Amino acid sequence: MNEFELIARLTKSLPANKNVLVGAGDDCAVLNLGAAENLLLFKTDAVVEGVHFTKATPPEKIGRKALARCLSDIAAMAGTPVAALVTLGLPEKFEPEFIGKIYDGLNMLAKQHSVAIVGGETTTNPGRIFLSIALLGTVARGKQVLRSGARTGDAIFVTGELGGSLAEKHLEFEPRLEEARWLAEHFSIHAMIDLSDGLAGDLRHVLKASGVGAELLKGAIPVSRAAKAGSSRCDDRTAQRAVPARKTPLAAALTDGEDFELLFTVAGSDAVPLLDAWKKQFSKLKLSCIGKIVAGDGVILRDKTGARKLDTHGYVHFEK
Amino acid sequence: MNEFELIARLTKSLPANKNVLVGAGDDCAVLNLGAAENLLLFKTDAVVEGVHFTKATPPEKIGRKALARCLSDIAAMAGTPVAALVTLGLPEKFEPEFIGKIYDGLNMLAKQHSVAIVGGETTTNPGRIFLSIALLGTVARGKQVLRSGARTGDAIFVTGELGGSLAEKHLEFEPRLEEARWLAEHFSIHAMIDLSDGLAGDLRHVLKASGVGAELLKGAIPVSRAAKAGSSRCDDRTAQRAVPARKTPLAAALTDGEDFELLFTVAGSDAVPLLDAWKKQFSKLKLSCIGKIVAGDGVILRDKTGARKLDTHGYVHFEK
Numbered sequence: 001m002n003e004f005e006l007i008a009r010l011t012k013s014l015p016a017n018k019n020v021l022v023g024a025g026d027d028c029a030v031l032n033l034g035a036a037e038n039l040l041l042f043k044t045d046a047v048v049e050g051v052h053f054t055k056a057t058p059p060e061k062i063g064r065k066a067l068a069r070c071l072s073d074i075a076a077m078a079g080t081p082v083a084a085l086v087t088l089g090l091p092e093k094f095e096p097e098f099i100g101k102i103y104d105g106l107n108m109l110a111k112q113h114s115v116a117i118v119g120g121e122t123t124t125n126p127g128r129i130f131l132s133i134a135l136l137g138t139v140a141r142g143k144q145v146l147r148s149g150a151r152t153g154d155a156i157f158v159t160g161e162l163g164g165s166l167a168e169k170h171l172e173f174e175p176r177l178e179e180a181r182w183l184a185e186h187f188s189i190h191a192m193i194d195l196s197d198g199l200a201g202d203l204r205h206v207l208k209a210s211g212v213g214a215e216l217l218k219g220a221i222p223v224s225r226a227a228k229a230g231s232s233r234c235d236d237r238t239a240q241r242a243v244p245a246r247k248t249p250l251a252a253a254l255t256d257g258e259d260f261e262l263l264f265t266v267a268g269s270d271a272v273p274l275l276d277a278w279k280k281q282f283s284k285l286k287l288s289c290i291g292k293i294v295a296g297d298g299v300i301l302r303d304k305t306g307a308r309k310l311d312t313h314g315y316v317h318f319e320k
Numbered sequence: 321m322n323e324f325e326l327i328a329r330l331t332k333s334l335p336a337n338k339n340v341l342v343g344a345g346d347d348c349a350v351l352n353l354g355a356a357e358n359l360l361l362f363k364t365d366a367v368v369e370g371v372h373f374t375k376a377t378p379p380e381k382i383g384r385k386a387l388a389r390c391l392s393d394i395a396a397m398a399g400t401p402v403a404a405l406v407t408l409g410l411p412e413k414f415e416p417e418f419i420g421k422i423y424d425g426l427n428m429l430a431k432q433h434s435v436a437i438v439g440g441e442t443t444t445n446p447g448r449i450f451l452s453i454a455l456l457g458t459v460a461r462g463k464q465v466l467r468s469g470a471r472t473g474d475a476i477f478v479t480g481e482l483g484g485s486l487a488e489k490h491l492e493f494e495p496r497l498e499e500a501r502w503l504a505e506h507f508s509i510h511a512m513i514d515l516s517d518g519l520a521g522d523l524r525h526v527l528k529a530s531g532v533g534a535e536l537l538k539g540a541i542p543v544s545r546a547a548k549a550g551s552s553r554c555d556d557r558t559a560q561r562a563v564p565a566r567k568t569p570l571a572a573a574l575t576d577g578e579d580f581e582l583l584f585t586v587a588g589s590d591a592v593p594l595l596d597a598w599k600k601q602f603s604k605l606k607l608s609c610i611g612k613i614v615a616g617d618g619v620i621l622r623d624k625t626g627a628r629k630l631d632t633h634g635y636v637h638f639e640k
Contacts, residue, residue, distance in 0.1 A: 003442055006416060010423050014437040015430040019402050022438075029438035031403055033458060034355040044364075044405045044440055044454050051444045082339050083351055085364045087407075087452045096326060103330050110335040117334040118351070119344030120364055122323055124371045127447045132407045134364050134454035138353060 025209070026147050027076035027194060028137070038138040041079040045069045046087075046132035053171075059098045060105030061171040062131065067106050069196070070135040071113060071175035072260045076194040077146075078184035079139035081177070083116040087132040089125025102131065113177060143184050145264070150191035150210035154265035154293040157274070160286055162199055162261065163253035164226025170258040179282055180262055187274050192264040198257040200310060203299060206263065213296035216310070218250065218303035222288045227252035254310070265293055345529070346467050347396035347514060348457070358458040361399040365389045366407075366452035373491075379418045380425030381491040382451065387426050389516070390455040391433060391495035392580045396514040397466070398504035399459035401497070403436040407452040409445025422451065433497060463504050465584070470511035470530035474585035474613040477594070480606055482519055482579045483547025483572035490578040499602060500582055507594050512584040518577040520630060523619060526583065536611035536630070538570065538623035547572035574630070585613055 011024040021039065022030035028041040047053060047066045067084060074081045086106065090099065110117055115135070159176055176194070183189050191210055195202050199221070207214055228249045247255070266274055271289055278287045294300070299310040331344040341359065342350035348361040367373055367386045387404060394401045406426065410419065430437055435455070479496055496514070503509050511530055515522050519541070527534055547569045567575070586594055591609055598607045614620070619630040 006419065007442060009416065009420065010442075011439070013427075015427050015435060016438075017402070017434050017436045020436045020438055023436065024439035026439075029403065029405065031438070031456070033353070033360065033402065033456075034358055035353055036356070038354055040353065040360075040456075042403060042405060042438060042454070042456060044407045044452070046407050046409065046441060046443050046452075048409060048443055048445050050446060082337070082353065083349065083362060085349065085362060085454065087364045087366050089366065089368060089450055096329065099326065100329065107333075107335050114337050115335060116337045116340045116343065118336075118340055118342075118349035118362060119331070119346075121366060122326060122330075123366050123368055125368050125445070125448070125450055126370060128445070130409055130445055130450050132364070132366075132452050134362070134405065136351070136353075136360070136362060136456070 022146060027073040028079065030077070030139070030144050037141060039141055039144060041074055041077050041137035041139055043070050043073045044132060044134045045073065046130060048130050049128035057171065059101035063102035063104065063106030064109045065171050066131045066133050067109050067115070068173060068175050068260070070133045071177060072194040072196070074135060074137040075175050075177045075180040076192050076262065077139055077144050078180045078189065078192065079137040079144065080181065081113055081115045081135055081137040083118045083136045084110065085118060085134040086120035087134070088120065088122045089130030090122060091125065091127055091129065145184055145189045145192040146209070147191055147193050147206045148209040150206050150212050150265045150293045152212055152293055152295050153268045154190055155268050155271035155289050156214060156216070156263065156265050156291045156293060157287055157289055158195070158199065158222065158261055158263045160259065160261040161222040161224035162195065162227065162259045163224045163249060163256045164229065165256055165258040167226040169226065173260040175260065176262045179285065182281060183264065186277060187266055187270055190265045190267070192262060195259040195261045195263055196257060198255040198259070199263065200254040200299065201257070202263060206265070207297060207299070213294045213298050213300070214291055215294050215300045215302055215307070216291035218301055220288055220290045221250065221253050222286055223249045223253040227256065268292065342466060347393040348399065350397070350459070350464055357461060359461055359464060361394055361397050361457035361459055363390050363393045364452060364454045365393065366450060368450050369448035377491065379421035383422035383424065383426030384429045385491050386451045386453050387429050387435070388493060388495050388580070390453045391497060392514040392516070394455060394457040395495050395497045395500040396512050396582065397459055397464050398500045398509065398512065399457040399464065400501065401433055401435045401455055401457040403438045403456045404430065405438060405454040406440035407454070408440065408442045409450030410442060411445065411447055411449065465504055465509045465512040466529070467511055467513050467526045468529040470526050470532050470585045470613045472532055472613055472615050473588045474510055475588050475591035475609050476523070476534060476536070476583065476585050476611045476613060478515070478519065478542065478581055478583045478608050478610055480579065480581040481542040481544035482515065482581065483544045483569060483576045484549065485546070485576055485578040487546040489546065493580040495580065496582045499605065502601060503584065506597060507586055507590055510585045510587070512582060515579040515581045515583055516577060518575040518579070519583065520574040520619065521577070522583060526585070527617060527619070533614045533616035533618050533620070534611055535614050535620045535622055535627070538621055540608055540610045541570065541573050542606055542608045543569045543573040547576065588612065
């Protein structure tokens with residue numbers, strides 16, 4: 001049983017109530033708690049020593065990453081983060097100075113995005129640090145972007161460049177909050193997700209939620225310099241996410257994960273106007289149209305030699 | 321450095337924003353997110369294998385306890401729980417059946433209190449299960465009850481009976497949600513807290529937040545049958561919270577922790593009317609007036625032989 005199978009089993013029949021607009025299965029839960037203008041976004045995410053970082057990771061970057069991952073999920077709904085709680089599991093012996101620096105990194109990113117840290121908890125977790133963030137955000141009613149809205153004929157976009165994130169970027173990425181809000185404000189974004197499991201895996205989440213398929217243009221996928229340099233290089237050598245050495249740069253871009261870029265779809269007729277407007281608004285951040293939504297299911301990869309079904313998956317926890 | 325010293329250091333200067341009415345330091349954070357009638361309550365709490373439960377604990381009770389602890393904090397603010405996210409750290413090898421039963425226990429309690437489970441996360445936590453709940457609730461504007469409102473002359477009440485919780489109750493307690501809302505609706509509750517660290521420790525949190533002291537009547541403290549039977553008996557023999565064998569029943573009631581009863585204060589003039597009304601409303605749940613708020617600080621314990629300053633603390637994590 002892998003991570004996704006376990007989650008499918010655990011989330012089969014969860015308790016719901018009238019406040020829930022979107023429950024498990026999207027980047028954030030969406031709740032209606034009675035505010036006239038806003039809906040609530042609710043998300044948790046954890047980083048664990050030996051899994052997402054190591055003893056050698058600079059502590060400020062551990063704290064920063066933990067919050068940044070949640071911020072990226074708020075971005076994927078086109079929302080604005082508001083307040084976070086920090087749950088910290090600590091081994092029996094720990095360095096208060098190290099823990100203080102985890103908070104420094106976390107607090108610095110929180111201030112940058114006007115996120116309040118409103119408490120949390122410390123508890124014991126023998127053997128390793130476990131750091132979980134619970135994040136609340138808001139989104140203007142009707143402006144939330146789900147995974148489920150992709151339609152046949154949509155153009156598929158990704159921000160930035162993909163692959164090789166474990167070399168460095170996974171500790172330093174910028175959550176695309178401003179970009180996502182701008183997109184939702186100026187265009188009808190049909191579906192959006194943040195790339196945490198890898199393009200191949202996360203695109204499949206969108207396709208499954210929307211009941212459609214996708215055709216990607218191989219040459220249009222923005223492969224990062226780190227992916228080209230060899231995705232086997234990884235600062236966190238003991239991290240369980242370390243990737244096999246012989247991935248091609250394209251495979252790295254498709255499957256490495258932890259890119260924390262945005263993938264979204266818009267009507268095909270919006271593609272060119274969107275690209276033009278984006279270049280004026282965010283001249284420093286690449287935006288790539290990588291393909292289109294098609295009828296059916298799954299992902300087809302097309303290059304000049306033809307088209308083939310892509311069977312590559314993103315990173316999957318707990319593979320047995 | 322113990323748990324409270326670490327928390328004091330980490331929460332010294334946390335990022336805040338205009339949405340925060342109450343940040344770190346109370347049972348829940350209180351946020352204003354623009355709803356006309358309600359404020360938002362936000363809380364996380366974790367249970368960890370080997371610390372809060374063992375491999376021998378029935379899995380349904382693990383899930384139930386994890387949610388119940390958070391519900392108890394919502395109760396302490398006189399709030400209503402709405403939606404929860406579940407963060408589950410799993411060892412490399414786990415029994416899907418066992419994990420499913422953790423969710424069963426959690427979901428059953430959620431349904432009982434109309435709490436929606438709106439997602440969460442599974443991740444790897446080598447060596448042990450780590451289960452963290454993030455909970456959102458609401459409270460009518462102006463009806464939230466903080467720790468900081470106790471005043472000289474207030475009567476101090478506790479619900480239920482205290483001590484010996486680790487024998488059984490810590491896995492089966494009922495969060496006092498209905499009782500707390502009824503209290504806030506019918507009386508001016510000055511301060512409230514749920515008893516998780518033990519009466520002595522939690523009362524001190526109220527006193528410190530309110531800038532006052534307390535005088536407790538030894539004979540009025542409701543000592544549970546489990547505390548009298550010997551608080552050394554503990555189903556979770558490997559749990560780090562196992563208590564020393566030679567506590568007196570009174571010491572157990574003061575310091576065992578995990579009672580998850582309510583402690584609250586009201587004006588002295590409200591004490592008798594409140595007790596009368598309570599008996600009609602909640603005939604099956606004991607309510608005890610255990611003393612009064614006085615000027616100064618700390619806790620004085622009075623019996624027929626006189627008064628002495630209480631130096632007993634509640635359970636403290638990470639004592640070095």
